[in-house]
Amino acid sequence: MLEKIKEIVSDFSKVDKEKITEDTNIADLGVDSLTMLKIIMELEHVFNIHFEDEEIVESRTVADLEENILKKKS
Numbered sequence: 001m002l003e004k005i006k007e008i009v010s011d012f013s014k015v016d017k018e019k020i021t022e023d024t025n026i027a028d029l030g031v032d033s034l035t036m037l038k039i040i041m042e043l044e045h046v047f048n049i050h051f052e053d054e055e056i057v058e059s060r061t062v063a064d065l066e067e068n069i070l071k072k073k074s
Contacts, residue, residue, distance in 0.1 A: 004046065005065050012039045022063040043069065 002022065010017035013029040020029070026036065040051050043065065049072040051059075059065045 001047075001069065002062070002066055005043065005062055005069070008042050008046065009039060009062060009065075012042070020062060022061065022066070024062050025060055026062070026065075027060065047073065049073065 006017050006020045009015075009020055009024075009026060009029070009031075012035050013020075013026070013031050015029045026039070031039070036056070040056055040059075044050055047069050049069060051068065051072075055068050059068055
């Protein structure tokens with residue numbers, strides 16, 4: 001799951017996937033709010049989940065995204 005999240009973040013941020021870790025702050029990749037929304041929409045599609053607004057705001061790192069997805073999938 002983590003690798004897929006990193007791949008999606010990489011695709012939208014245009015940052016090499018190998019430079020993205022669990023602790024990477026998504027804002028530090030130059031991702032603006034519109035791009036973050038696109039990332040969230042792609043994650044929702046790929047993992048067949050729905051993020052609530054507050055979960056989007058709280059998702060600052062790749063690990064945060066993974067944690068929120070795991071909660072939804074359990």
